[in-house]
Amino acid sequence: MKIDKTLIKQLSEYLDEFKLTEIEFTEKDTKIKVSKNNVSINNQTTPITQNAANLNDNTKKISKTSSGIEITSPIIGTAYHAPEPGAKKFVEVGKKIKKGDTVMIVEAMKTMNHVPSTADGIVKEVCVNDGQPVEFGQTILILE
Structure with a gap:
C-alpha cells in the first residue's frame, strides 16, 4: 500500500484552515485519519x-x-x-x-x-x- 503524502498534507492543512482537531478520509479500502491535540x-x-x-x-x-x-x-x-x-x-x-x-x-x-x-x-x-x-x-x- 502506498501512502499518499499529498492527501495527508491537504488534510493537515484543513485542520488549521477550519480550526479542526481531527479529520478522517475514507475511500474504498483506504482510511486516513489526521488529528492534533490543542490543549491550552x-x-x-x-x-x-x-x-x-x-x-x-x-x-x-x-x-x-x-x-x-x-x-x-x-x-x-x-x-x-x-x-x-x-x-x-x-x-x-x-x-x-x-x-x-x-x-x-x-x-x-x-x-x-x-x-x-x-x-x-x-x-x-x-x-x-x-x-x-x-x-x-x-x-x-x-x-x-
Whole structure:
C-alpha cells in the first residue's frame, strides 16, 4: 500500500484552515485519519457575568475567586469524568495530578478523546458536570 503524502498534507492543512482537531478520509479500502491535540493553559481569572448566574442547575459556574491554571476543552463534545459509567473518576477536587495525566474524556462524533493535564497541580475546581456538553476552549478544570 502506498501512502499518499499529498492527501495527508491537504488534510493537515484543513485542520488549521477550519480550526479542526481531527479529520478522517475514507475511500474504498483506504482510511486516513489526521488529528492534533490543542490543549491550552490560561492563567487568567474568569469573572462571573450576570448571564452566567442565570445558567441552569446542570452547569457548574466558575466562582468569583477562581484563579489558577485553567485546563480547557480541546474540542466541542460531551465531557465525561470517568472512562465508563460507574467507574472511578479521573480527578476530584483536592487530588494531585501531573502533566500528561488524563483529567477527563470529551466525546465528539463517537470518538472518546482523552484530555491530558497541561501542568502539575492540585485540582481546585471541576468546572463541568459529568455528561455535560462543552465548547472548544471552555474551562473544564482549575488547578492550584
